[in-house]
Amino acid sequence: MKNGSVIGIVGAILDNSSRAGKEEELAMKMAIEDFHSDYYSSTNQTLILHVINSDGDLMQAALAARDLISKQQVKAILGPQTWEETSLVAKVGSENHVPVLSFAEAAPKWANEIWPFLVQASHDHTNHMKAIAAIVQSWKWFQVNVIYEDRDSSANEFLPQFSFALREVNAKITHLLPLPPCPSSSMLSRELENLKRDQTRVFVVHLSSSQLGVQLFQKAKEMNMMEKDYVWITTDPLTGLVHSFNSSIISSMQGVLGVKRYFPDDSNRFHDFRNKFRKRFDLEHPEEDNNEPGIFAVQAYDAAWTVALAMKENSKVNNGQKFLEKILKSDFRGLSGKVEFNSDQRLPPADIFQIINVAGKRGYIEHGFWSEKSGFSLSLRENGKKSSSMEDLGLVFWPGFPMKTPEGWTPPTASKPLRIAVPGLSMFKEYVNVELNGNSLSFGGFSIDVFEAMLDELPYYLPHEFNLFNDTYDKLVEQIHLKNFDAVVGDVAITSQRYEHAEFTQPYTDLGLVMVVPVQSESSDKTWLFMKPFTKSMWVFIVLVNLYNGFVVWFIERNNFPELNGSILNQMGTLIWLAFSTLFSLQGGKLHSNLSRMTMVVWLFVALVITQIYTANLSSMLTVQRLEPTVTDIETLQSSNSMVGYCRGSYLERYLIEVLEFKHNNIKKFSSPEDYAKALRSREIGAAFLEVPAANLFLAKYCKGFRMVGPTYKVGGYGYAFPRGSPMLPIINEALLKVYESGKIWELENTMLALEECEEKNEEDDDETKARSLSANSFWVLFIITGTTSTISLVSYLFRVYKSLFKHKTLVWRLMAAVIKYWGDGKKCFSRRISDVEESGTNSLNASDSRTRV
Missing domain, CATH: 3.40.190.10 (Periplasmic binding protein-like II)
Known part of the structure; x- marks a missing residue:
């Protein structure tokens, strides 16, 4: 580095023994160099990067942090890779107000409250777990085994998130296998053998150490667990290192599905970075077989660039808190995507993941993508096909290269059938x-x-x-x-x-527990039995219609019969007698008007029909035996200290004692329906408690002497039992639903009940033959006919009276006088001839030729 003013020193703590650490170190160096080239190439200012190798040791990482802060005077620390190292480094950094940008895969939510200078420079893995759960759902696997590295971060972050994501797709974890960082071969064989004995064949591998991952898959291949029917799914960070594995390792991982965070690799900036990285990586690490940069390289590059930008804008201020705030305000497009921290000092969760399929000698196939928004897709183009199922992405090469997708569990075989x-x-x-x-x-x-x-x-x-x-x-x-x-x-x-x-x-049967009791003849009061053939409303209608019809006949014929005249009380009694005597005699010869005769004929017809139906219904009630249960509720049984029965070997003894609160001495077990029937008839027990399907079968055989009474107590019904967590159970339930929907269960149940012949057919009549009281609804047509006929007669009579009374207006007062006169004459008919009435004025009526008949 050229001599000049130093604007900042950046420290890094990495594990250079790992592939991830090697990529991260080179990427950081390239980021500092590129930043210097872009911003300080024309000045003497420079950035310095100090990298310390921790070899994955916790104490070395903590000591390295103290050394970088106290001796090198770094303004920020990048790394380390694991959460265990990060927690110690973050403690040292927060005590000295030095920001620590961690690459750890998962950090607890509470970490920033304890160590305020900790910044999560890797994306949250919450959606990562959802991507794996979506794969599990696509192939209808309901149970998975999880193999993970026994570290606090996995137990605290990965397992809860993954378990929740599986529950969202109706799947679950059946077995957990925590592995230490360096397991022995015998220990690994023993643990894998235990998993092999289980039926579940879907394994999710979450390991941060590539060495441990390689050891696991080599041992699995040795134990024939990379063959047909097995499914292996790897997560980041192991999937992010598959590109670095040699052909020997790849051969032991054939058929593995991997999910890793996607970063855009089609930009010019990335291509420049990739070309430079490959050349320098070959020079610095010739022992590595592959020189391609992965997710660890690009996120380390972006982290170093983030710190460099913050230093550039904050070079003259030696304040850790303000420097942290400047880092958290970062907002730029990096190699890994958008770099922008949220309020809890983390990068936002990754939203796009790439699915790879290890197959062939060259490494793996890029199978497609998954995002929470779009689901599965073959490409990230806007118009690309999107699907909710991974099946639409095309053929997957599974372990052993079977012709069909594994079931996810080992079904029974002919040599080892289901017991x-x-x-x-x-x-x-x-x-x-x-x-x-x-x-x-x-x-x-x-x-x-x-x-x-x-x-x-x-x-x-x-x-x-x-x-x-x-x-x-x-x-x-x-x-x-x-x-x-x-x-x-x-x-x-x-x-x-x-x-x-x-x-x-x-x-697969009806739910519920019911009480079956014997029946006995009804002993209710028969004093008012004669009223039972008709309902109360029917009797009211009969009385009203009779009174109305009697009134119409009385009104029309009242002047033709002396006995219909007299005092008001006498006429009311005559009217009532006339109304009800018609039910038994017509007396048609005594009627003088055709209107009253028409009313009487229809009335008598209706009365005849009602009388015959009444007689028949009353006879039925007198001859049919009514039955009633001996007991109607459990309170009666308990208060009378009665014995009750239940099926031998069932759970009902416990239910009767603990739930229904029967005394232990008052319950008795039986082993056959015949014993039940005999005990109920002899009153040895007051009731038998049976599940609904058993009660239906019992009553089909003894259909007359017993009855279900009381409420139906909710119990589970009949079902088939399987081991807890059995992978067969979802498929069995789906098949059982198909049997339901096809009507097969209904058909089988009806056939079973039809084969049961009632053993008491000639003993008693069924309750369905009981006579019921008849209501007015059964006779409304008859009532309308007779009521309409009577009304027509009454209206016609009134019209004729009106016409005769008002034919000549001058006769009004004389006609009224004639009505009053003849009203009191019981021997004369109101329809007699009116004569000798002289018309006032010049005209007169010939009374001998003029008659008024009504």
Whole structure:
């Protein structure tokens, strides 16, 4: 460096034994040189870079920081690469008010509160975890194993972020394998062997050390874990170093998918940097097989440029706080992208990631890109095709180069089928029926049939074998946890206690627990039974229609019958008698007017229909036996200290005692439906508690003597049990949904219930045959007919009276006098001939020729 004034000294703490450290050191030197060339080439001012090699040792990193600050008088420190080193260096830097620009992959959110001079010069990896989760979702993998370096930063930052990202896509971590920085070969073999025994075949590798990564993949290849059915996904920083691996290492990583942060490599500035970097890297590190710069080189270049710019504008001020503020105000376009720090002194999260596929001798294939905004894409052009699934990016070369995408887990094979336990204590053989055929067992029933139908919907053949297990259902499910069986198929209720040992599919039956009780003849009061054929509203309509029709007939015929005259009280009694006597006799011969006869005929027809229906309905009520349950709620059972029954071997004993609060001495277990029926009939028990599917089957067989009463208590229903975290479970649930949607379960259930013949068909009539009270809605047409007929008759009569009374205006007062006169004459008819009435004036009426009949 030429002699001249020094405007600033920059320190760097790197691990020169690593590829990342080598790239970072050269990139920093190039950044200082380029900055000097751009800004100080015509002056004697210069920037100085002091680099100290820590070899990845924490104490050396801390001592190097003190040396750079106290002896070299640096204004800023770049690096180191790991968080463990960074935490010590940041402590020293903050105590001396010297900014530390860290390249560590992850720093805790609280770091800046403790060390205010710490600046995160590498981009946040939050979206990195989302990119890997998107890959997992694309291929419908639901479980992954994670292999990571056992460091605080991985446990505190990477694992929580990755676990959350997986939950967002309905996946989860099944096994965690923390590796020390330098594991022994035997230790690595032992740990990988444990993972190999598990069914999950998707491995996410998060290692910052390239040496550890190389050791892992070489051991995995040696153990045949880089073959068909395996999936390996690497994260940064390991993916960012794949370009530096030689052919021997690449051969052990064939089929690996890698995700790394993308930086633009098509600008002229980067091409100039790349060309210079390659030449100098070959000179300084001839031991390296590859001279291409990676993400570590470009982010180190940008960090050195950031500090140089801040020094240029703050060269005369020797104040650490103001220098830090100047760094945080940086805003320029670097090799890695936009350099701009946010409020918590970090670069914003990276938003574009590149997916690579290790294949072939030359290294890897650039498979495509992922961003949270656009999803997967083959290119970053605006009009490029974008997709939510990685499948659309094209063919992926998986380990072992299989013809199809790995399932992500190892399904059972013919040589190692799925071991399924079937309960031998099932109360209802219609659900699980195990029979001995010679020297072998045959398995059938509704539960088995649904399971077989579900297997038909799987995208692959699932070899399996059924095994009989004669013990309680709780112990049956526990066998999965003990690894004695791989699954349980049968009428197994889903309970929280059983969930401790296994995981269940969604229920394939109705949910709920019900109470079944015997029925008895209804003993209600029959005093008012004669009123039951009709509803109250119907009786009201009958009375009103009769009174209205009686009034119409009375009004028309009142002057034709002496008995219809008299006092008001007498006429009201006659009207009521006339209204209801018509229900039993017509008396049509005594009627003088055709209008009243028409009213009476329609009225009698309606009355005849109503009377016949009343008689029939009353007869039905007297002959049909009504049944009612002996008990309607559990409070009655508890208050009467009654015994209740439940199925032997089920969880119901615990439920009845702990939830429904029955006494232990008041519950009794049964092993067959016949025992249930016998105990209920003899009143040995007051009620039986059954799951809804079992209750439906019981009532199909004993359809007359028993009934479900009370509320339905929510329980889990029947499901199939698998090991907790089984990768088969999502696929099994999807296949079970297909069976539901196809109607197959409904068909199987109806077939099962149809085969059950009611054993009590001739004992009692079904409740559906009970007679019901009839309402006015059943007779509204008849009421309209008779009401309309009577109204027409009444209106016609009034019209004729009006016409006769007002035919000649001069007769009004005489006609009124005649009405009053003849009203009191009970022996004469109101429709008699009116004569001898002289017309006032010059004209007169011939009374003998003029008659008025109504």
